[in-house]
Amino acid sequence: MGLVFGIQYFVPHRVSEQFFQAFLDWSVVIGIFGSLIAYFSFYRAHGMRIKRKAPAWPYSFVAIAMSLAIALFGFIQGRSEGMVFMNMYSYILVPIESTMFSLLAFYIASAAYRAFRARSAQATALLIAAVIVMLGRVPLGESISFWHKIWPTLPTFTDIANWILNVPNMAAKRGMGLGIGLGIMMLSLKIVLGIERSYMGSGD
Amino acid sequence: MIQIDRRIIYLIIALAMILPFFFQMGLPIPITKEVKDIYDYIETLTPDDVVILSADYSPSVEPELSPMFDALFRHCLKNDIKVIAMSLYIEGPGLIAPMIQEAATDYKKVNGVDYAFMPWVIGYSIVVMNMMENINRAFPTDYYGTAISELPIFQNIKNFEDYDLIVSFTGSSAYGLWLTFGHEPYGVTLATGVTAVSAADLYPYIQSGQFLGMLGGLKGAAEYETLIDEKRMATMGMEAQNWAHVIIILFIIIGNIGHIAISRQKKARS
Numbered sequence: 190m191g192l193v194f195g196i197q198y199f200v201p202h203r204v205s206e207q208f209f210q211a212f213l214d215w216s217v218v219i220g221i222f223g224s225l226i227a228y229f230s231f232y233r234a235h236g237m238r239i240k241r242k243a244p245a246w247p248y249s250f251v252a253i254a255m256s257l258a259i260a261l262f263g264f265i266q267g268r269s270e271g272m273v274f275m276n277m278y279s280y281i282l283v284p285i286e287s288t289m290f291s292l293l294a295f296y297i298a299s300a301a302y303r304a305f306r307a308r309s310a311q312a313t314a315l316l317i318a319a320v321i322v323m324l325g326r327v328p329l330g331e332s333i334s335f336w337h338k339i340w341p342t343l344p345t346f347t348d349i350a351n352w353i354l355n356v357p358n359m360a361a362k363r364g365m366g367l368g369i370g371l372g373i374m375m376l377s378l379k380i381v382l383g384i385e386r387s388y389m390g391s392g393d
Numbered sequence: 394m395i396q397i398d399r400r401i402i403y404l405i406i407a408l409a410m411i412l413p414f415f416f417q418m419g420l421p422i423p424i425t426k427e428v429k430d431i432y433d434y435i436e437t438l439t440p441d442d443v444v445i446l447s448a449d450y451s452p453s454v455e456p457e458l459s460p461m462f463d464a465l466f467r468h469c470l471k472n473d474i475k476v477i478a479m480s481l482y483i484e485g486p487g488l489i490a491p492m493i494q495e496a497a498t499d500y501k502k503v504n505g506v507d508y509a510f511m512p513w514v515i516g517y518s519i520v521v522m523n524m525m526e527n528i529n530r531a532f533p534t535d536y537y538g539t540a541i542s543e544l545p546i547f548q549n550i551k552n553f554e555d556y557d558l559i560v561s562f563t564g565s566s567a568y569g570l571w572l573t574f575g576h577e578p579y580g581v582t583l584a585t586g587v588t589a590v591s592a593a594d595l596y597p598y599i600q601s602g603q604f605l606g607m608l609g610g611l612k613g614a615a616e617y618e619t620l621i622d623e624k625r626m627a628t629m630g631m632e633a634q635n636w637a638h639v640i641i642i643l644f645i646i647i648g649n650i651g652h653i654a655i656s657r658q659k660k661a662r663s
Contacts, residue, residue: 198578213523213530220515270490278487286452294637298406299399302644306652316649320642326589326612327635328420347423359596366597 191381231256255281318353325350402644409640413632422631427599428616430606431584432468434558440473442557443550445524447571448478448485454564454588455488460614460627461586462562463492468621470500470507475546479511479532481520481567486513486536505544510536517567521574525553525581553579558605562586568595568604576603586613 194212197205235249243249255277262273269275307313324330330346337345344352379385435444446465450458462478469476478493480486493510502508511532514520523531528550534540541547549555559581561568568585576583582605587595589610598604608614611634614627 210526210530213519213526216519217514217516217523220519224515268487270494275487278484282484283452283455283488287455290453291456294410295403295406298637298641298644299402301641302397302402302648305645305648307649308652316645320645323638323642326610327638328422328615328631329635329639331423332420345423347425351425354593355596355600358593359600362594363597 191377195381318357321346322350322353325353397647405640406637409636410633413636414629417629417632418635420632420635422612422615422619422628424616424620425609425613427607427609428613429620431465431560431608432617432620434582434584434605435465435468435472435474438469438472438474438557440475441549443475443477443555444469445477445479445556445559447559447561447567448480448489449482449561449563449565449567450480450488451482451484451564452488456630457588457611457614458562458564458586459488459492460611460625460630461608461617462489463496463625464614464617464621464623464627465560465586466492466508467496467500467623468617470496470502471621473507475550476508477511477528477546477550478508480513481517481561481570483513486510490536504537505535505539505546507546509541509544509546512536518570518574521570525575525579527552553581556581558582558584560584560586562608564588564591566591572598572603584608 197209232253235253237243238246238249239253259274259277262277266272266274305316305319307316324333324346325348330350334345334347336343376385380388438444444465446462446469448458448462466476466478478489480489490510493508496502497504497508504510512534514532516523520531528547529541532541535544553575559571559575561571561583563585564587568583568587571581571583571585575581583603584605584607585595586608587610589612592607592609592613595604595607595609599607608617611627611630615631618624618626618628
């Protein structure tokens with residue numbers, strides 16, 4: 190299939206385009222059946238946890254109950270604004286996910302205080318760059334760059350942060366990107382040519 | 394000095410983020426080139442042009458990315474540019490629906506005529522590929538269940554040739570799908586809005602011209618709000634981010650002073 194799509198990509202013929210369109214239609218159908226498998230797997234995994242009374246099994250019960258409830262309300266009432274489905278989404282799911290992610294701010298602050306130490310020359314360089322970028326990414330960084338008001342040719346914290354992101358950061362990212370890209374190409378070729386088969390569970 | 398209780402750190406961070414919402418300093422927000430380039434490009438578009446705004450994110454990153462979507466959607470409506478709002482993520486449409494309705498009311502725009510709101514369709518890359526070939530096949534109906542063949546906005550929108558700009562807002566690498574399956578094979582113009590932690594990854598793509606520009610984190614959104622002169626969610630949030638960054642820097646400095654003091658004590662003893 191890899192070779193077929195490789196050829197399809199470079200052959201702008203009507204048959205090739207019809208084949209591509211058929212593939213797109215089939216992919217949507219396969220995706221829908223894939224979601225059904227995901228639901229089955231979800232209920233099976235949590236059902237087993239409840240059956241075995243595994244640690245924290247009541248959470249599995251809540252997960253199953255909530256997933257069935259939101260689906261049920263969605264099917265019965267629809268998903269217009271003000272319906273139970275949308276209220277469950279807006280006032281339960283959204284705040285839960287946002288809260289989980291926002292906890293990062295607290296962990297980052299605590300971790301930065303405990304672990305971000307100038308133990309070596311490299312660590313000191315990283316620390317200075319991090320502080321400049323943090324200042325350069327907020328309006329205060331521009332406001333406290335007093336020297337820029339006296340000598341306008343000197344860069345502000347924002348200018349220095351932008352330089353760090355656009356030059357040394359980009360050089361490092363580009364190097365990594367090229368390495369990853371070459372790795373993906375090699376792995377893809379190995380899969381297409383049948384050399385790499387571990388993704389099928391063969392263990393080769 | 395290096396043994397501050399973490400609960401005190403959490404409390405200080407919480408105060409630093411909550412209080413600025415009540416006491417705004419109103420500091421000027423400097424505009425970066427990556428954001429200005431997107432703004433300038435949209436300013437060149439005409440009412441016949443089409444911008445696709447794809448909210449490819451989940452609620453976890455909503456506080457950073459929704460203000461970006463809101464700002465760009467408003468900018469397009471303000472300039473009478475046609476907008477197609479969509480999401481590759483299942484949670485996306487629910488997040489952007491209230492913003493779309495509010496902005497449409499503010500600018501007196503009509504759904505299906507001035508803008509369209511598409512539902513979530515399974516498939517990620519398949520959706521992008523389908524959209525490039527034929528948008529009708531990707532989305533047979535809009536978010537409200539109306540066949541898109543019945544919507545006036547789609548009279549002249551068929552495939553990639555009709556898209557003047559696609560902007561993907563994402564906290565993951567979803568921008569890569571638009572790059573791989575949209576920009577590279579079809580040459581559509583792309584821009585992106587990403588979380589602050591992902592922003593560093595995007596610079597090589599901007600410099601190579603694959604992305605027109607980027608809105609990085611809440612600051613990117615605040616910059617855009619400044620450009621369109623509508624100071625809303627992001628500008629308010631920047632005050633909190635301001636102080637959170639300052640507090641974290643202070644903690645780093647305090648931690649390092651303590652570390653240096655202890656190292657000197659150890660050296661003196663030995």
